[in-house]
Amino acid sequence: MAKPAELSPASPAMEVRTPPKDPGPSKLAGPATWVDERIGLAKLMSNIRKVFPDHWSFLLGEIALYSFVILLLTGVFLTIWFKPSMAEVDYAGSYELLRHVRMSEAFSSTLSISFDIRGGLLVRQIHHWSAMLFVAAMTVHMLRVFFTGAFRKPRELNWLIGVGLLSIGLVEGFAGYSLPDDLLSGTGLRFVDGLIRSIPLIGTWAEFFVFAGEFPGTLVIPRLYMVHILLVPGLLLGLISAHMALLVYHKHTHWPAPGRTNHNIQGYPFFPIYVAKAGGFFFIVFGITILMGALIQINPVWLYGPYNPSQVTAGSQPDWYMGFVEGAIRIIPNWEWHVLGTTWSWNIFLPGVALMGLLFTALAVYPFIEAWITGDKSEHHLLDRPRNAPNRTAFGVAGMAAYGMLWLAGGNDIIATQFQVSLNNVTYFMRVAVFVVPVLAFIVTKRICLSLQRADKDRVLHGSETNIIVRSPDGGYSEAHVPISQGEAYSLTRHPQLDALPPNGEKLGRTRQRLSRWYADGQVPTPTVEEIEAAAHHSDAPALEGSDTAESGVSH
């Protein structure tokens, strides 16, 4: 019995319209129609005007994506000649300083790619630099997402996919590092062999499973090859697709500004703006990677020589992304249990296996822990400026500091030789620094965030400096301030205030209540309307410092 809705006479629905005359498919439209009728191209193309906001930090993930494309392209080239075999051969290629040295076919074919295949060395170097950049770009992208709070509802799942991408990115990089079977590859594999063996109870069995018997065996290179070119790239491709599908589904986040709210998205359309920008950026990433491959030597396997378990070299380090594990292993004291004829190698297990587990677990659960502390169940499409979430920012910087200390410890011998300090002293310093520096970093970062909040509030209330110093008739100096624009004031004040959860509102546990109070504590409240109005009034009649009149005040 509902009353029919009235239509306004001006509604386009009331207009009589005749369908435009079908001119028939043009010559160009022909193929498009053909495709559309079969795979629904038109529907796919409706996403073409998808809007993306513009900010440099939104391009960091693209670096990772483009590096992945470069890795696929150069990787295909390398597979054409690489032989994933540990069969021993007598080297007879063109690099004289390894002539007649016994080596695996994998290493021999890597040498032949480097010295006998046209462009092979360049492609190898591009592939390796690209791998370094791939993981590095994923890392900075993740840091951007973390510090801006872009992982909050509804994007937690995409954050988890990202953590997955980063972790299997490490596996992919490590497998690639191991394939050439040079001295560093083998040393790295031996390192991982130790990690596997250190796992309590199942270590030895797991080692025999991975290496098909004793280290190094003859199967690990073919197995890693499968992992490197099929299993992990497949997983990466799938996860990247899901990552980007969710990006399109959620739409991008954006910075608070006039007109930008939690319910809209402002930016430029994918086509033609972002096609041009992103396409151009792809070529820049490709260009930089090629330049690095052409100009900077990376992984000179011919200098390392073939893997031989009796050899090792000073400066045996993994690629950078495994450096934190290397560092942890280098600085841990020699903790080992010997119980009833069994050995429990905590000195390997804790800094190796447990540390990696800790890092990725912490990354994965962080969004949920923060939501649990704040009790925040709302959707967030506006980004936080890092200063407005001081505890999160401080926690992130503390994590970076801990990672950085482990990272440095991984190069303790290089630090010792290059800066002429004692290797032992570097190690002892790092043992302390890995715990102390993150705490200091947390405190300093939180203070900086709060100071910046105060500076923001000051700017909203008192305007921006004019850079004009005025001298009063009495000789005093002052700098006049001009009010900031409404838009800027909006951007500086629109972030939500962190509130501690109401006491016993939902029968909170004591821990959660305490955490929530601590998390919200200390923030500088955004100025109220009254405060802004009072301040505006105050600055209407700026008085000059040094004048002795009654209405003089300190102009801010």
Next chain:
Amino acid sequence: MRFLTSGRRHKAARPLLLLLSLFLVGAVYAAVSPATSSSAEGVADAQLVAAGKNLFAVNCASCHGLNAEGLAQQGAPNLTNVGAAAVDFQVRTRRMPMANPLTQAVPGSKTIFTDDEIKALAAYVASLGNGPAIPDQNQYDPSNVSAEGAARGGDLFRTNCSACHNFKGAGGALPNGVVAPRIENTPPEQVWEALRTGPGQMPVFAAGAIPDQDVQKVIAYIKQVNAAPSAGLSLGGLGPVAEGFWAWVAGIGSLVLFAIWIATRGTRA
């Protein structure tokens, strides 16, 4: 004698006298000082040893003892059986005499001794016992090593040397502030001497373990691997740490700058 007395109050008398006495001291020192370059040349072994003994007493004995017996509390080893090669290596590379007995004897800039003084010191120490002699050129010269020999030298290098000295001789860290020095440009005879005498923490590689021909191969490898062109900037030959550093600084650094540039360029649809 009048000219002496008459001029003694002259203004220039004092400076002239000072100069004269300095000249006299110098002349006397030159006449009596042991083992000058001219006196060591072409003299009999006994004279060389005697000259070396004098040099030793002045420059080395304070730590190593007057008869090279060593002083345990100074950490100075007994030199009875170290041989001439050890003296030649340590003194010629400026490791000895040490500036500070508490730190590692690191190669300095330039030796303070002449060739002949080093020869005399070496002859004296060699006369005390048995030890490797200063090598002839045919013992260390790598110029006759074949290409395959150099490759074999590389294998020996990676087995015996690279653990401390790095895969191409760029050096590495040892415990307690000690370093294995860079050896990319070390003269061949010094490589030979170091192998045979084991300076510092380096083990001795005797002729029974690595014969002279193999030492030549190792030397040939070090020379050739460092002379070979690298595939771009070699980043000091330090391995993956330097590569990671440049991936972040040059790679991610420049890409972020480009990202900032792209994001600020005009976008008017």
